Structures are given as structure tokens and as C-alpha cells.
Amino acid sequence: MILKLVILLVVSVLGGTNSLATEARFDNYHLYDVKVENPIQLTVLLEIEKNLDGYRFWDEPRKLNSVLKIVVPPHKFAEFSELVDQYRFDVSLVTANLQEFVDKTKIKSRDGNFGWTSYHTLTEINNWLASLATEYPKIVTVIDLEQKTTEGRIIRGVKVSYKEGNPGVFLETNIHAREWITGAVSTYILNQFLTSQNAEIRALAENFDWYIFPQVNPDGYVYSHTSNRMWRKTRSKTNILCYGVDPNRNWDHAWMVAGASSSPCSDSFAGPKPFSESETQALSNFYRTLKNIPIYISFHSYSQLLMIPFGNTTDRLSNYDDAVQIAKNAAAKLKERYGTSYKVGNIAETIYKASGGSIDWIKDATDTVFSYVYELRDTGRYGFNLPPDQIIPTAEETLDSLIVLVNESYEKVKAAANDN
Numbered sequence: 205m206i207l208k209l210v211i212l213l214v215v216s217v218l219g220g221t222n223s224l225a226t227e228a229r230f231d232n233y234h235l236y237d238v239k240v241e242n243p244i245q246l247t248v249l250l251e252i253e254k255n256l257d258g259y260r261f262w263d264e265p266r267k268l269n270s271v272l273k274i275v276v277p278p279h280k281f282a283e284f285s286e287l288v289d290q291y292r293f294d295v296s297l298v299t300a301n302l303q304e305f306v307d308k309t310k311i312k313s314r315d316g317n318f319g320w321t322s323y324h325t326l327t328e329i330n331n332w333l334a335s336l337a338t339e340y341p342k343i344v345t346v347i348d349l350e351q352k353t354t355e356g357r358i359i360r361g362v363k364v365s366y367k368e369g370n371p372g373v374f375l376e377t378n379i380h381a382r383e384w385i386t387g388a389v390s391t392y393i394l395n396q397f398l399t400s401q402n403a404e405i406r407a408l409a410e411n412f413d414w415y416i417f418p419q420v421n422p423d424g425y426v427y428s429h430t431s432n433r434m435w436r437k438t439r440s441k442t443n444i445l446c447y448g449v450d451p452n453r454n455w456d457h458a459w460m461v462a463g464a465s466s467s468p469c470s471d472s473f474a475g476p477k478p479f480s481e482s483e484t485q486a487l488s489n490f491y492r493t494l495k496n497i498p499i500y501i502s503f504h505s506y507s508q509l510l511m512i513p514f515g516n517t518t519d520r521l522s523n524y525d526d527a528v529q530i531a532k533n534a535a536a537k538l539k540e541r542y543g544t545s546y547k548v549g550n551i552a553e554t555i556y557k558a559s560g561g562s563i564d565w566i567k568d569a570t571d572t573v574f575s576y577v578y579e580l581r582d583t584g585r586y587g588f589n590l591p592p593d594q595i596i597p598t599a600e601e602t603l604d605s606l607i608v609l610v611n612e613s614y615e616k617v618k619a620a621a622n623d624n
Contacts, residue, residue: 228432230302234276236284237584239294240268248291249274254467260434262587263507264472266463266556273584275302275434298585305589306433309384320392320595323384326426329391329418330360337362340398347415351486353423354440359486361417364397366410371617372497373610374415374572376487376562379451379502381424381435382588385580385598386503390418392599393606404607412610415494421451421483434588438481442468449475452504453558454484455565458516463558474560487562491570498617499610500566500575503602506587507555508546509579510535510605513567515551516559521567523616524550527574530612538605542597544581546605551577573620574613578602 240246249265249272258280263272276284288295299305312322318332336344343366349359378387394416396402397409419425423439437448446469453464456478460466464474479485491497512527521527528548535546547554551561563575581590581598590598 227430228434230275230306230434232278232300233302234281234284234300235262235298235302235305235587236274236276237271237296237298238274240265240270240272241294243268245291245293248287253465253470256469261471262584264463264556264558266558270556271584273298273587305586308586308591309433309589311592320388320395320599322592323388323595324391325429326357326419326422329387330358332391333360333362333418336394336398343398347417347490349486349490351482351489353421353486354438354482355423355426357422357426359417359420359422359483361415362394364394364409364414364416370411370413371499371614372413372415372494373499373501374417374491374494374497375501375503376417376420377503378419378425379421379483379562380504381421381428381437382433383503383505383580384428384588385505385590385595387418387425388595389503389580389599389602390416392596393603394418396603405603408607408610412614415497417487420487423483424448424451436471437473438483440481442473442476445469446473449473449481450560451481451484452562453560454479454481455488455560455562457561457565457568458514458559461516461557461559462552463515463556464560472558478560484562488565491566497570498573499613500563500572501606501609502561502563502575502577503580504577505580505590506582506584507579508544508581508583509554509577510538510546510548511551511554511577511579512549513551513564513575514559515561515564516557518550518553520550523573526616527576527613530574530609530616531576533612534605534609537608538601541601541604544601546578555579573617576609 252259258277260275334346337346345363347361375390377390396405424435424437427439428435437450439447441447450472453472453474459478460474465472510531513521531548535548539545563577566572567575
């Protein structure tokens with residue numbers, strides 16, 4: 205009986221679902237910026253990642269000469285201080301109470317309407333998507349993927365089509381549960397496609413068929429609202445203690461080659477095999493049914509990056525020069541409105557090697573010509589807890605950049621078709 209109780213308690217801490225589980229709080233948890241300046245320091249951080257015991261990385265420890273964020277729980281303060289002194293880490297405290305950041309993201313709009321001054325629950329988002337099909341029946345079609353999530357939820361998106369024969373653009377967001385800003389930005393953009401009178405936005409909306417899926421990891425997203433704001437993965441049971449697979453390490457391109465973990469308790473656990481997760485199966489199976497989708501876009505957060513495949517290698521893909529130049533032009537446009545700067549490049553060369561991601565599989569396994577991933581605001585001040593008052597500015601500048609990104613990408617697609 206005692207052993208059973210201990211196991212239940214451990215499962216609760218590691219993300220299990222049982223009657224003892226309550227919403228995780230982060231009172232007095234410290235958030236640090238940590239510089240990784242030599243191989244020994246990197247090794248120490250990799251060892252911590254293998255045995256977290258309350259630590260949480262916001263950035264994966266993958267390369268030298270980088271700065272990453274690590275959450276330190278109160279019971280690890282003394283140990284962390286000793287490690288800093290022993291290995292001469294250069295650290296700076298971002299906040300002495302992470303819960304304050306978390307609380308800011310949960311402030312709800314007082315009017316109760318669906319809008320972009322607060323973050324919404326999965327139910328609110330799905331109901332809003334359904335309402336669009338009622339309000340715009342000739343333009344919006346609700347898409348509920350055939351396969352449901354591990355916990356039985358639907359994965360809902362919409363198709364926005366103003367006329368037949370348009371090329372398609374696919375927008376996938378919130379594959380990592382805690383990255384709430386991504387789903388908020390995608391719904392803002394969707395709303396603009398239906399309501400904006402801006403000529404450039406109207407052209408972008410009406411000259412492409414848009415497939416927009418705001419929440420492609422519904423179970424994880426719900427869990428990040430109800431139980432653990434910092435949850436990243438899916439909610440499949442991976443072993444007796446741990447839950448979830450990183451759905452952006454689970455796609456069948458260079459699976460487990462780099463930047464992914466074989467440990468079920470790791471935030472970057474790639475799963476027991478490619479496409480082990482209901483969510484990645486559902487999305488990839490649906491994508492295979494689509495035709496004429498030259499552009500695929502994924503939103504993540506945070507870091508202010510705009511990247512192209514691949515994550516497992518710095519070798520250049522066939523249209524690398526075109527893709528990078530288009531991304532640079534889009535990043536320049538994004539900067540115009542609020543001065544927000546984005547770094548551009550291949551995933552592996554821009555941040556670190558990370559394989560098994562959605563945009564890599566899309567580029568490698570389908571006819572899609574251009575695939576891009578955004579890492580939205582910010583650069584780490586709030587990280588995954590971007591305050592709601594930054595939703596609209598983030599969405600506005602991102603939409604500015606999409607006008608350039610999509611139009612210039614499709615011009616390249618048309619030019620290549622004419623050459624052939």
C-alpha cells in the first residue's frame with residue numbers, strides 16, 4: 205500500500221492523471237539565463253536534463269556559446285548554487301517567482317467575447333471556429349481530423365477559400381502545448397482574413413486557400429491550462445512514471461538523429477517510433493490527402509526566429525537560397541511595425557540540431573515547395589508566458605511578414621513551373 209501511494213505521488217509530479225494531481229504552481233521558482241561557454245558546462249547541463257528532479261529547461265542544452273533559460277525549483281537552490289560556483293557558470297536571474305509570469309497569461313477578458321486580449325481555452329477556440337462556418341458558410345469550412353487524440357479530443361481546423369483553383373497554404377500552430385501565443389496569433393490572422401479591409405490582407409486571404417489548425421496538440425494544450433502551465437508534450441502514457449511525447453520530434457524525417465531524447469521523461473522525448481502519436485498521425489495523414497499546397501508554415505515560440513529545413517543537418521536544401529532570401533525579406537517587413545528583430549536561417553545552423561520536426565517531414569516527404577517555422581516573441585524575458593497585451597502586436601507584425609513570405613514564395617513556385 206505504501207509503495208502504491210509513493211508511485212501515485214511520483215506520477216502526479218511527473219505529469220500523470222490521477223485523483224491526487226492538482227494544478228502545478230511555480231511559487232518562488234527561479235528562472236535563470238545561463239551561458240554555456242565550454243564543453244564541461246554543456247555536459248553538466250545535459251546531465252541535469254537526464255535527471256530533472258524539478259529542473260526545467262526552456263531552451264535545450266545543445267551547443268556551446270549559447271544562452272539558455274533554466275527553471276530552478278526551491279529544493280534545488282543550494283545544489284544549483286554549488287554547480288554555478290564549481291563550474292563557473294555565468295548566470296543571471298530573470299525572475300525569483302515564475303508564478304507571477306504564469307498568472308499574467310491567465311488573465312481573462314472581462315467582456316467574455318472571443319478576442320485577442322486574453323488566451324482562450326480549447327473549447328472556446330473550437331466553438332469559435334465552428335461559429336465562423338455558420339457566419340461565413342460560403343468561405344469557411346470546419347475540418348475535424350478523422351483520428352482523435354489520445355484522450356479522445358478532436359483536432360479542429362478550418363479551410364478558408366474565396367474561390368476555386370487557389371493554391372493552398374497550411375498553417376499549423378501550438379504543436380507544443382505551452383506555446384500559447386502561437387494559437388492566439390493564428391486565430392487573429394484567421395479573423396483578419398475574414399474581416400480586414402486592408403487591400404494586401406484581402407489579396408492574401410482571397411488568392412490562396414488557407415488551412416489553419418490553431419491547436420494540433422489539444423490534449424497537451426488542455427493540460428497546460430488545467431494542470432501544468434509549462435507542459436510541452438502530448439499526453440500519451442510513455443511508461444509507469446511519465447507521460448507525453450514531443451510531437452515536434454515525432455515526425456518521420458531523420459527521426460532520433462539529433463536534438464531528440466529516447467528518455468520518456470524528457471521534454472524532447474521523440475516517442476518509441478516515428479508517428480507514434482495520434483496527433484502526428486492525424487495531421488500527416490490529412491496532409492497527404494491535400495493537393496496543390498506549395499507553402500507550409502508552423503508557428504512556435506519563443507526566440508524571434510524564422511527558419512527553414514532541415515533540423516538534422518546544416519547541409520543546404522535545393523531551394524535554400526530562395527527560401528532564406530524570402531525569409532529575410534519577411535523578417536525585414538515584420539520589423540517595420542514595432543522594431544521586432546528576427547534571425548533567419550536553417551534550423552540546425554540558427555539554433556541547434558533537432559530532428560523529427562513537422563516542417564522537415566513536409567519538405568522531404570511531400571510536394572510542398574517551401575516550409576517555414578516561426579519562433580514568435582519574445583527573446584526570453586517572458587518566454588512561454590508572453591503577457592496577453594502582446595498578442596495583438598505579435599499577430600500584427602507576423603501577418604505583415606506573411607504577406608511577403610507567402611507572396612514571394614508563390615512567385616518562385618510559379619516561376620519554376622514556367623521554366624519546366
